[in-house]
Amino acid sequence: MLRPFVSLILLLIGFSLSAQAPNLDSLRRVVLQAESNRERADALAQYGNALPNFRSEEVMGLADSVLLLGESGAYYQATSDFLKGVSYFKSRSFPLAKKYLKLSIAELEGENEDLFFRAKNVLGLSYLYGQENDSAIYVFNDVLQTAPSSNLHAMYSANGNIGLAYKRIGEYGKAIYHFQESQKVDPANEYGNLNTTMNVSLMFLEMGLFEDALRSLRGSDVTGFEPQPIKSAYYNNLARVFYELNQPDSAEYYWKASIAINKQINRFDGLYFNQMTLAEKLLERANLVEAKAYLDSASMQLSYLRRPDDKFRYNLILGTYYYQNNQLDSAIARFNEHIENTASPRFLGLRGDVYLLLSQAYEEKGEIAKSNEYLKQHNALGENMREKERERFLAEAKANYLLAVKEGDLDASNQKIEVYTMQRILLIVAVFVLIIILYIYFRNYRKTVSGLAVQAAENVNLSKQIEKQKTQIIELKSKAILEAEEIVAVKSDGNYLEFYLKSKDKPEIDRNRLKNVLEVLPDYFVQIHRSYIINLKEVRIKFSDKVEMKNGEVLPVSRTYKDNLKDALSKFGLGE
16 A cells, blocks of 8 residues: 555665764874874775764865875875765766766875775766766776776676666666676675675565565674664565565564664664554554554654655555544544645655555545545546556566566677587477377377367357457446456455556556446356456466466466366356
8 A cells, every 4th residue: 555655764764875884083083193194094094984874974074184284295185085975976966976086086196006996986876976977987997907806896896786777777687697796706705794694685675576675675784783774674675575575473573673783773764664554454454453553653753854755754644543443523624735735746656555545545434426536536546656667677577577587798609509419409399299199199180070169169159259349338327338258367355356458557546346247248257256256358378266368467276266266167168
């Protein structure tokens, strides 16, 4: 229901890889213990680079301090420019960040290898967060090609950062490859490798490969980590994966573990998102009392949130609580407040299913006209939501990942040998299979001639029957008109039905019952489950307990309707 907010949470957990968890006290001591101005300038550069983003003004002050150390000028100016670029990057002023980082890079080459490649990595990130993905990938590749393998920080950061760049453009196969390469560069770096593991698991999670996501996360051990944001994020990721795997008790355990850490370290924004997520999932399980407790706790964090859109989620989930608790007027008030808060076009994607919720609330109140009005708005909004674009992006990313192989050019001669060998093998297999097929065919020819004739006659009759029904029109209670041939499947969800169509990504929603609809549909529609009706023409594969439709959806077949499906398939000559 709240997928836009889930995407927001995943974005908040995303990060740029660093070679170590920054120890600011240690870096500060290096500054104080520096024996020369050059050493002090280098130490200030590393300290400023490690400071968190909200201390960007302090980094700018360090840039001015470096200039005061300058004797010959050029090197200190380059180091100061590096810190200015870092400061602008941390404050998200990416054009200015690029300007000063380029000035720094031009002077640092040959002077300070470590700072030179640090500047390049931050420059690449400035391109990345400035939506210049191709330029970012170019810079990170340049670091990977020119940095010596002994420079662990440069190689580690470049691999991780280019992984982020490929992730952003949907090249998940390449992204995962580079994340894994970063782990090979410095396998002892527990903090950085945990970041990498979470990035990989998030991609698996987005692609719906939940077992892979869990396997990736379980490869890390955080028991030795002190309470800190990354440990909280790790537990949050585990909770999300367990929830998708339909293990809600395990999910709840890890969300509560994440909450405990955020309380320890006074991380109020993380605490808010944990509490809101847990409240939402408890509502899905009809645990109203505990859900309300988490909502009340989350309300105490609202004043700490820096972005106004972070607060939008509260009204939507609180309204859902009121709806489930039969406080319909309070629910409607919260839902309408959510619509007002998201009136700006840039917030439209955060509305979620608020119109559908309003439709259901007004239906419960018996105000059917208003219910139908909001149901129409829900259907209209569904076609324009950014969620649709996001789903398409993830579908392409998953396809890319499943087809991807590790980067690296194959040797041309080896490739030709492999292709030639494969062709020979395929030819031999094809000849062998052909011989077997011909033998079986001629052995069974006499037995099958009469059967095929009968089957052909039946197919003709069935084709005529099906042809008669091709133009059948279905009129929904919402006044929508559907062609039966366009319907792939119908799903029951409470008092509503979802009609999945070949020509639309979003289902058409109508208030009705499966039994009523089945009576008016052509007889090539069959019920396979108490919640599903399917179009037999759209079945790609039938398994013992499920069917795969031509659009890729896999739907369950219950024992009650298994024989029903078998008979229907046999009747239409579609096999089993």
